[in-house]
Amino acid sequence: MKRLAVAALVVALSAVAAFGAVQDFGKFTLDIADGWTATQTGPAVVITKDDKTASMSITIDSAQGNTADALAAAFVESFKGSFEKVGTPEKDDDGDYSWDMENGGIETHAMLSVEDGNYMLITMTNADAAADDMMAILNSVQEK
Numbered sequence: 525m526k527r528l529a530v531a532a533l534v535v536a537l538s539a540v541a542a543f544g545a546v547q548d549f550g551k552f553t554l555d556i557a558d559g560w561t562a563t564q565t566g567p568a569v570v571i572t573k574d575d576k577t578a579s580m581s582i583t584i585d586s587a588q589g590n591t592a593d594a595l596a597a598a599f600v601e602s603f604k605g606s607f608e609k610v611g612t613p614e615k616d617d618d619g620d621y622s623w624d625m626e627n628g629g630i631e632t633h634a635m636l637s638v639e640d641g642n643y644m645l646i647t648m649t650n651a652d653a654a655a656d657d658m659m660a661i662l663n664s665v666q667e668k
Contacts, residue, residue, distance in 0.1 A: 546664070551584045551642075555664035557657040571661060578654035583645040584667065592638040596621040599636060599645060607632070 546555045547562055549569045556562045562571045567585035572578075587595060596613040600623060603610050607625040613636075615621055621636040625647075632649040648658055 551668055552582070553664075553666045553668070554582070554661055557660055560657065560661070573654055573657070578648075578650040578658070580646065580648045580651075580658055580661070582662075582665065584642055587638050587641055587643045589641075590638075590643075592619050592621060592636060592643070595638060595643055596623075596636050599634070603634070 544556050544558050544560075546553050549562075549564050551567070554562065554569065554571070556571060559574050560571050561574060562569055564570075568581050568583040570579060570581045590598075592615075596615075600610055600613055603625055607627045609626040611623040611625065613621040613623040619638070623634050625632045625634060630650055632647050633651060634648075635646045637644045646662065651658055
């Protein structure tokens, strides 16, 4: 799963973020940057910039025997209820998926990886507003 976070480096070349403390979310830990707040609902952790200009979510959970193909299709379908536009998932050479969504002109990028019976779903909303912080948070993901 770490490869998905590393693949997200396309969003930013480097991360120069001031960090708060490492927070434990059950299946993984994250180092949350200063100026961001993380909350957990079930397996999903939503990390929001305190000024509300950007947010991201990270979910790591059991794939329950589903393939990446099936999960990508299911997530895209579920997001259609929340977003005005949901793009078609694109599969990369590693078998990971990514797609873009839009709501009120604000873009969200989603990435999905399935490995060792678990999936990792990452969404990043308005990533251009906080790319360095987001990359630093993603690079701090430590599965337990």
